[in-house]
Amino acid sequence: MRHGFRQSMAWLHTWSGLIVGWVLFAVFVTGTASYYRAEISRWMQPELRREATIGPDALARAAELGVAHLQQHAAGARTWFIALPQPDRPLIDLFWRTKPGTPPGRAVLDARTGEPAALRETRGGDFFYRFHFELHLPPLWGRWIVGICAMIMLVALVSGVVTHRRIFADFFTLRRDKAAQRGWLDAHNVTGVLALPFHLMITYTGVVTLALIYMPWGVTVAYKGDQQAFFAESGQITQPRPAAGRPGALVPVGPMVREALATIPEPLERLTISHPRDAHATVVAVFEEPHGLSHEHPQIAFDGTSGAVLEVRRGGLQPAAKTFTTMVGLHEAHFAGPGLRLLFFLCGLMGSAMVATGLVLWTVARLPKEGRAPGLGWRLVHALNVGTVAGLPAAVAMMLLANRLLPAGLAGRAEWEVWAFFGTWLAVTLVALVPAPRRAWSGAMAFAAILFLAVAVADGLTTRALWDDPAWFLAFDAAMLALAAACALVARKVTRYVAPARGRRSPAEGRPMPAAQARTALQPVPAGREEAGRRFERA
Amino acid sequence: MTLRPSALADRLGRAAVLGRIVLAAGGGYAIAALATALLSLVLPLPRSEAVTAATLASFAIMIAVVVVVFAARSLGRALAAIAIATLLLGGALWLVAGPLTPVVPT
Structure with a gap:
C-alpha cells in the first residue's frame, strides 16, 4: 500500500x-x-516509623495478629493474604477475597498491637502501580x-x-x-x-507479564484451561489444594513462620491462606526473590490444620519457565540497585x-x-x-x-x-x-x-x-x-x-x-x- | 450521487486501509492463538515448558503477521496469506488435538 x-x-x-x-x-x-x-x-x-530489623519472633507474632483480625472480620473469605511487616514498612497489610464479583477486603494493622494503624488513608505508590x-x-x-x-x-x-x-x-x-x-x-x-x-x-x-490473560490458548488446550495446574506444574507456585468441603480448624501460624524463616534465607514477604476454615486449609509462605534477574518467589506450603510442611519451592525452574520469570523480572527491575x-x-x-x-x-x-x-x-x-x-x-x-x-x-x-x-x-x-x-x-x-x-x-x-x-x-x-x-x-x-x-x-x-x-x-x-x-x- | 474519480479512489483507499487494520488485528490474533495452541501440544518439551515457550513466542508471531498484512502489495494478497496460514494452523491443530470441546478458562 x-x-x-x-x-x-x-x-x-x-x-x-x-x-x-x-x-x-x-x-x-x-x-x-x-x-x-x-x-x-x-x-x-509520613507518620510511618521504620524499624532497623524485624526478628522472627516479631514476624511470628505479627502473623498471629493478622490471622486473629481475619478470623474476626473475614471469616467467610476464600483466601486471606497477610503481608508481613518489613523494616521499611513495619505494618501488617491484610487483604482478603470472598468470592468472584465481590470487592476484596483490606485492612492495615499496627505490627505491635494488631490495632488498625494510625496513618493517613492513601493509595500511595500503589495507585500509580495499578494505574500502570x-x-x-x-x-x-x-x-x-x-x-x-x-x-x-x-x-x-x-x-x-x-x-x-x-x-x-x-x-x-x-x-x-x-x-x-x-x-x-x-x-x-x-x-x-x-x-x-x-x-x-x-x-x-x-x-x-499478563500473557495468560491475552493468550490463554496454550493453557486451554494443554491444561483444559486450568491455569493453577499450569503454574504449579511449571514450578512457579506450590500445588493448589481444593477445599475438602469439611470444616477444619487453623492451627497457630506462628510456628509455621518460624519454620519457614529457618528454611529459606530470603526475607519473608507474606502468607497466603486458602480455605482458612476448611479441613484442607493451606498456608503458603512467600519469600522475596533471591538476588538475580528472575522474578521467582521461593515458597513453602503448610497444611493449615496440622502445620506440617507440604512442599518447598525454590529455584530449579526449567528453561522456558525461567525465561518467563526473567522477563517479568526485567520488567519490574526489583534486582536493580540504586x-x-x-x-x-x-x-x-x-x-x-x-x-x-x-x-x-x-x-x-x-x-x-x-x-x-x-x-x-x-x-x-x-x-x-x-x-x-x-x-x-x-x-x-x-x-x-x-x-x-x-x-x-x-x-x-x-x-x-x-x-x-x-x-x-x-x-x-x-x-x-x-x-x-x-x-x-x-x-x-x-x-x-x-x-x-x-x-x-x-x-x-x-x-x-x-x-x-x-x-x-x-x-x-x-x-x-x-x-x-x-x-x-x-x-x-x-x-x-x-x-x-x-x-x-x-x-x-x-x-x-x-x-x-x-x-x-x-x-x-x-x-x-x-x-x-x-x-x-x-x- | 456520482463521485469524481479521485474521490472514489480516495474512498476505496480508505476502505482498503480499514480492511488491513481489521485483517491485521483479527488475523494476527487468530494466527497467534492457533500457533500457541498448536505449539503447546507439539513442541518436544515437558507440557508446562511447551505452553510457556509457545505463549512467550505468540506476541512476536502476532507482530510479524501485522507487519506482513501492512507490507503486502494488496489487500487481496494479505487476505490470501492470512487465510492460508489460518487454515494450515487450524488443520494441524485439529489433527493433533481432535475437535476441541470448548473449555472455559478458569
Whole structure:
C-alpha cells in the first residue's frame, strides 16, 4: 500500500502511534513512577516509623495478629493474604477475597498491637502501580486496553525501525536550528532510538507479564484451561489444594513462620491462606526473590490444620519457565540497585518523551494553512496532547499535594486524592482548548511546575514534624523540585522559542519534495509544512 | 450521487486501509492463538515448558503477521496469506488435538 514497504510502515507508524499515544504516555509515566513505588508510598504516609530489623519472633507474632483480625472480620473469605511487616514498612497489610464479583477486603494493622494503624488513608505508590496496567478501570477492562495499546506500540516500534534509513546517525542528530517539525522529529528519533533496546524490552516483557490473560490458548488446550495446574506444574507456585468441603480448624501460624524463616534465607514477604476454615486449609509462605534477574518467589506450603510442611519451592525452574520469570523480572527491575534503578527510571522518562514528542510531531506536521482555522480533529488532538503530556504530570503533582493538604481524618480520604488526580487531568485537557496552541502548552507546563513546587513547599510546611529521617524526605522533595524545574524549563522554552529564519536553510533543503515522500513523517518536509511549523508559535 | 474519480479512489483507499487494520488485528490474533495452541501440544518439551515457550513466542508471531498484512502489495494478497496460514494452523491443530470441546478458562 501507499508506494512500497517503507512508506506503508511510515503510515502505520504515524497512525498506530497517534491512536494509542495518550494511553501509552500515561502507562509510561505511571510505570516509570512505579520504579519508586515504595518510596512514594513511604512519602505519602509520613507518620510511618521504620524499624532497623524485624526478628522472627516479631514476624511470628505479627502473623498471629493478622490471622486473629481475619478470623474476626473475614471469616467467610476464600483466601486471606497477610503481608508481613518489613523494616521499611513495619505494618501488617491484610487483604482478603470472598468470592468472584465481590470487592476484596483490606485492612492495615499496627505490627505491635494488631490495632488498625494510625496513618493517613492513601493509595500511595500503589495507585500509580495499578494505574500502570489497569488505568483505574475494572481490572480486566484496564488490562485488555493496556495490552492492546502495548501491542500497537510494538507495531509502532517495529514499523518505526523499518522506516529509518539511518538509525545509527539518529543517535547524534538533533537539529534545533532547522524548522520546528525537524526539531520535533529529531527529538522523537533521539528519545526513541537511544533507548530503543529498553523500549522493545519493556513493551514485550510488559505484555508477557499478563500473557495468560491475552493468550490463554496454550493453557486451554494443554491444561483444559486450568491455569493453577499450569503454574504449579511449571514450578512457579506450590500445588493448589481444593477445599475438602469439611470444616477444619487453623492451627497457630506462628510456628509455621518460624519454620519457614529457618528454611529459606530470603526475607519473608507474606502468607497466603486458602480455605482458612476448611479441613484442607493451606498456608503458603512467600519469600522475596533471591538476588538475580528472575522474578521467582521461593515458597513453602503448610497444611493449615496440622502445620506440617507440604512442599518447598525454590529455584530449579526449567528453561522456558525461567525465561518467563526473567522477563517479568526485567520488567519490574526489583534486582536493580540504586544506580541501575535510576537508569531504568531515566529510560522510562525517555520512553515518555518519545511518546510525547511523537504526539506533538503529529500536530506540528498538520498545522492548518495560514489564515485557516484548525479543524475539529486537529483541535481535539492538540487538547488531548496538552491534557496528557502536561496534564498528567500536573495530576501526579496534585495528588501528592492533596496528600499533604487534605485533613488527615477526612472520610474517604484516599478516594479524594484519586479525584484530585483525575480532576486536574480533565481540567487541564478542557482548558487547553481555549487559548492559542503555544500559550496552552506553556501555561499547562507552568501549572505543572507550580504544582510540583507546591508539593515540596507543602511537605516542608505541614509535615516536617513527622519526618523520621529528614534527609530522606528532603531528598524526595528535591526530586519534586527537579521535576518542577524540568516543567518550568519546558514552559520557558515554549514561550521563548523563535523559529529559525528562512534564510538560514540551504537552497537544497527548500526544494519541495514529491508528494509520496512528503506523506511519510520521517523524511524531509516540503517547504509548505516547514512554514506551518513556524506558524505554530504565532497561532 | 456520482463521485469524481479521485474521490472514489480516495474512498476505496480508505476502505482498503480499514480492511488491513481489521485483517491485521483479527488475523494476527487468530494466527497467534492457533500457533500457541498448536505449539503447546507439539513442541518436544515437558507440557508446562511447551505452553510457556509457545505463549512467550505468540506476541512476536502476532507482530510479524501485522507487519506482513501492512507490507503486502494488496489487500487481496494479505487476505490470501492470512487465510492460508489460518487454515494450515487450524488443520494441524485439529489433527493433533481432535475437535476441541470448548473449555472455559478458569
